[in-house]
Amino acid sequence: MATSPRPSAADADATGPAIELRGVTKTYRTGTLALGPVDLDIDRGEFVSLLGPSGCGKSTALRMIAGLAAPSSGRIEVGTASPRGRGEHPISFVFQEPTLMPWASIRHNVALPLKLAHVASAEIARRVDDVLARVDLSEFAEAFPRELSGGMKMRTSLARALVTRPDILLMDEPFAALDEITRFRINDDLLELWRELQMTVVFVTHSVFESVYLSQRVVVMTPRPGRIAATFDIDAPKERGEEFRLSADYAAQCREVSRALASASEGALSTREAQA
Amino acid sequence: MSALPASRDDASPLSARAGLRVALPIVVLIAAIVAWDLVVRLNQIPPYVLPGPLLVASTLIQDWPVLFGSLLTTLWTTLEGFVAAAVGGIALALLFNQSRLLEYSLFPYAVVLQVTPVIAIAPLLLIYLPQETAVIVCAWIVAFFPVLSNTTLGLNSVDRNLTGLFRLYGASRWQTLLRLKLPAALPYILGGLRIAGGLSLIGAVVAEIAAGSAGAGSGLAYRIAESGYRLNIPRMFAALLLLSTAGIVIYLLLALLSHLLLRRWHESALGKDN
Numbered sequence: 001m002a003t004s005p006r007p008s009a010a011d012a013d014a015t016g017p018a019i020e021l022r023g024v025t026k027t028y029r030t031g032t033l034a035l036g037p038v039d040l041d042i043d044r045g046e047f048v049s050l051l052g053p054s055g056c057g058k059s060t061a062l063r064m065i066a067g068l069a070a071p072s073s074g075r076i077e078v079g080t081a082s083p084r085g086r087g088e089h090p091i092s093f094v095f096q097e098p099t100l101m102p103w104a105s106i107r108h109n110v111a112l113p114l115k116l117a118h119v120a121s122a123e124i125a126r127r128v129d130d131v132l133a134r135v136d137l138s139e140f141a142e143a144f145p146r147e148l149s150g151g152m153k154m155r156t157s158l159a160r161a162l163v164t165r166p167d168i169l170l171m172d173e174p175f176a177a178l179d180e181i182t183r184f185r186i187n188d189d190l191l192e193l194w195r196e197l198q199m200t201v202v203f204v205t206h207s208v209f210e211s212v213y214l215s216q217r218v219v220v221m222t223p224r225p226g227r228i229a230a231t232f233d234i235d236a237p238k239e240r241g242e243e244f245r246l247s248a249d250y251a252a253q254c255r256e257v258s259r260a261l262a263s264a265s266e267g268a269l270s271t272r273e274a275q276a
Numbered sequence: 277m278s279a280l281p282a283s284r285d286d287a288s289p290l291s292a293r294a295g296l297r298v299a300l301p302i303v304v305l306i307a308a309i310v311a312w313d314l315v316v317r318l319n320q321i322p323p324y325v326l327p328g329p330l331l332v333a334s335t336l337i338q339d340w341p342v343l344f345g346s347l348l349t350t351l352w353t354t355l356e357g358f359v360a361a362a363v364g365g366i367a368l369a370l371l372f373n374q375s376r377l378l379e380y381s382l383f384p385y386a387v388v389l390q391v392t393p394v395i396a397i398a399p400l401l402l403i404y405l406p407q408e409t410a411v412i413v414c415a416w417i418v419a420f421f422p423v424l425s426n427t428t429l430g431l432n433s434v435d436r437n438l439t440g441l442f443r444l445y446g447a448s449r450w451q452t453l454l455r456l457k458l459p460a461a462l463p464y465i466l467g468g469l470r471i472a473g474g475l476s477l478i479g480a481v482v483a484e485i486a487a488g489s490a491g492a493g494s495g496l497a498y499r500i501a502e503s504g505y506r507l508n509i510p511r512m513f514a515a516l517l518l519l520s521t522a523g524i525v526i527y528l529l530l531a532l533l534s535h536l537l538l539r540r541w542h543e544s545a546l547g548k549d550n
Binding site (some may be wrong): 095 | 438444447456542
């Protein structure tokens with residue numbers, strides 16, 4: 001934790017990037033270089049996807065931004081916009097699994113970050129109700145995780161991430177396990193929340209379609225060691241929906257990103273062969 | 277299952293199965309008692325070799341004041357040993373979880389304590405400790421290890437991402453323990469306690485028997501030993517019956533506790549159809 005970035009009041013100028021990675025690498029204890037070096041700036045309020053094959057270190061990058069893992073070398077700066085109140089946390093993390101406490105009701109799961117920060121119980125109740133309404137789970141507040149579907153569990157996880165009013169939302173392949181219909185719906189809900197709450201979102205995925213649909217910028221990464229192979233600015237309005245998903249424009253951009261992803265993977269393969 | 281007759285639409289196969297699960301053991305019990313009675317009657321076995329079930333039952337009623345007092349003594353010892361094992365096992369596991377050094381230094385000795393047969397330690401304990409304490413210590417020695425090892429396993433099985441989440445939100449050690457580790461370990465702890473309940477009864481009985489005629493004991497095991505010396509076999513059987521009933525009740529109580537605590541969320545407490 002010592003080397004991980006902690007946002008401070010000094011970062012509170014609203015002009016700099018929200019997240020700044022400089023020469024960041026991660027070497028596993030076994031000696032394999034998993035990631036980097038990576039240089040990346042993410043602006044405030046931006047929606048960025050990290051797209052790459054499994055094992056390219058994109059999740060590791062996300063964990064390092066969150067401070068859950070330390071980089072082996074390089075520097076990560078995380079800036080937050082405003083001074084924080086009690087129970088407000090600049091960074092939230094949504095895992096690939098819902099990661100809920102099975103012994104606690106949905107309400108208590110969502111309330112967890114606030115309880116850990118000793119927020120008054122009346123305020124906890126108010127904020128949890130509010131955020132549950134946002135993700136359409138008000139009726140299920142007293143249910144237990146096992147009683148909910150996969151999509152609803154993921155919504156709970158999202159609600160818990162939002163309850164701390166984060167500036168930065170980090171998401172690690174959060175919807176990979178959901179069926180397509182559920183995923184489309186939750187994607188639209190996520191976009192709406194992002195527009196409304198003006199968060200910076202870093203979204204890790206291995207789905208070309210999801211990354212193009214959601215983001216303003218797609219960062220394509222190479223297989224291990226994960227490096228940035230290409231960056232695409234997605235040409236679409238912030239407000240997206242079924243129309244965009246079915247448009248030729250969307251298909252064309254998917255094709256382009258897909259091609260970049262394929263060539264990034266091939267490039268890595270050929271260098272590996274050359275080394276052998 | 278497939279041997280069950282296909283019943284009318286309104287009868288659910290589940291409740292029929294539940295009925296069988298209760299009925300079958302009872303049928304076996306009745307058959308065994310009848311067979312026992314027949315063997316004794318037909319062979320005219322004298323009561324000091326093998327008393328019939330009716331004689332055991334009447335002895336149980338006749339000697340009830342003596343036996344009941346002994347039962348209470350043994351149960352009290354068991355309870356004390358169990359509580360000591362539960363508190364000691366959980367506390368030690370928590371300490372181990374907080375400090376690796378402590379775990380490395382002490383865990384081997386917990387194993388040593390566990391693998392040394394308690395029946396061999398009991399006479400020693402009876403030399404060094406007052407009898408009442410020695411009996412409780414015996415119950416504790418037998419019962420604490422399953423609590424310790426199960427709790428340790430539970431504390432180490434916490435979801436890695438949940439741990440990360442607690443760290444991200446700056447949870448203190450205490451909060452992580454109380455809100456994450458203990459609830460996550462609860463099913464394992466309860467499993468350990470269920471084993472410990474039966475074991476502490478065994479520990480208490482072993483110590484009482486080891487104390488035997490030398491002690492001023494009055495527990496059920498002491499009654500069994502005493503009845504053996506006096507060839508009062510019907511009373512021996514009656515005491516034995518009480519002892520196993522006590523064991524069953526302890527098990528059922530702990531299973532009920534486990535069910536009540538876990539039924540809303542844990543897989544082990546859910547029906548198979550869920």
